[in-house]
Amino acid sequence: MFAKNLKITIAHLYPKLLNIYGDRGNIITLANRCKWRNIEVSLDYINTGDTIDANKYDIYFIGGGQDEQQILVANELQNQKEILHRAADANAVFLAICGGYQLLGHYYQPHNAERLNGIGILNAYTIAGNKRFIGNVTAKLLQNNTCNKPETLVGFENHSGLTYLKEGTKPIATVITGNGNNGEDKTEGARYKNVFGTYLHGSLLPKNPHFADYLISLALEKRYGEKIELQSLDDSLELAAHNSLVNKKY
Numbered sequence: 092m093f094a095k096n097l098k099i100t101i102a103h104l105y106p107k108l109l110n111i112y113g114d115r116g117n118i119i120t121l122a123n124r125c126k127w128r129n130i131e132v133s134l135d136y137i138n139t140g141d142t143i144d145a146n147k148y149d150i151y152f153i154g155g156g157q158d159e160q161q162i163l164v165a166n167e168l169q170n171q172k173e174i175l176h177r178a179a180d181a182n183a184v185f186l187a188i189c190g191g192y193q194l195l196g197h198y199y200q201p202h203n204a205e206r207l208n209g210i211g212i213l214n215a216y217t218i219a220g221n222k223r224f225i226g227n228v229t230a231k232l233l234q235n236n237t238c239n240k241p242e243t244l245v246g247f248e249n250h251s252g253l254t255y256l257k258e259g260t261k262p263i264a265t266v267i268t269g270n271g272n273n274g275e276d277k278t279e280g281a282r283y284k285n286v287f288g289t290y291l292h293g294s295l296l297p298k299n300p301h302f303a304d305y306l307i308s309l310a311l312e313k314r315y316g317e318k319i320e321l322q323s324l325d326d327s328l329e330l331a332a333h334n335s336l337v338n339k340k341y
Contacts (some may be wrong), residue, residue, distance in 0.1 A: 098131040114154030116294030149310040168252030192288030216337040226341035228269030239301040246291025247338040
């Protein structure tokens with residue numbers, strides 16, 4: 092059904108520390124696609140030392156960053172672990188990119204440094220690989236990870252971490268071009284309930300409007316307790332950008 096006077100609340104986690112390769116563009120895309128439909132958007136920036144209200148937010152976003160910043164955020168997330176688990180269990184939407192994705196798993200193990208503990212919302216773990224994956228990615232979305240066509244995700248990966256998914260956490264997509272989670276099993280990203288992690292930078296959502304709308308739909312369903320049909324938008328430019336990158340050489 093269509094509905095009026097809708098609202099979505101978004102928490103951008105640690106934007107001063109994790110905001111690399113244009114990841115902030117994902118927040119801009121979510122906010123704009125809501126505003127173009129007259130959906131009110133409330134956006135809060137959560138920084139170190141802040142307390143998160145698990146009952147307030149419909150969408151949580153966390154980006155990627157350098158090692159030093161990732162360590163700082165990992166320590167901070169331990170203080171928020173219980174709160175964020177409650178939010179995930181209440182079907183809040185999470186989108187985590189690269190380093191943020193790794194921190195939603197159980198841990199990241201570097202080559203010659205101490206293990207970096209995650210918060211374990213995703214049943215996954217990451218270990219350092221010997222090769223850095225840098226290039227374009229095209230992946231086919233698995234069923235139930237989008238509400239509109241196209242059936243592909245496009246983005247740009249830049250990581251050496253190898254992420255492996257365990258029971259209860261499913262991939263978002265199957266890699267067509269690129270490496271994805273680990274370069275071995277052809278999986279890209281992870282999902283548990285409405286929690287999504289991915290290695291795709293670029294940023295992801297501006298050129299994947301169908302996936303952005305899926306996240307918005309899930310957030311509205313979480314807030315209002317029913318599926319709400321989104322007003323159609325003219326996505327000709329966004330889809331042209333998407334299509335220009337499908338199967339682009341790695």
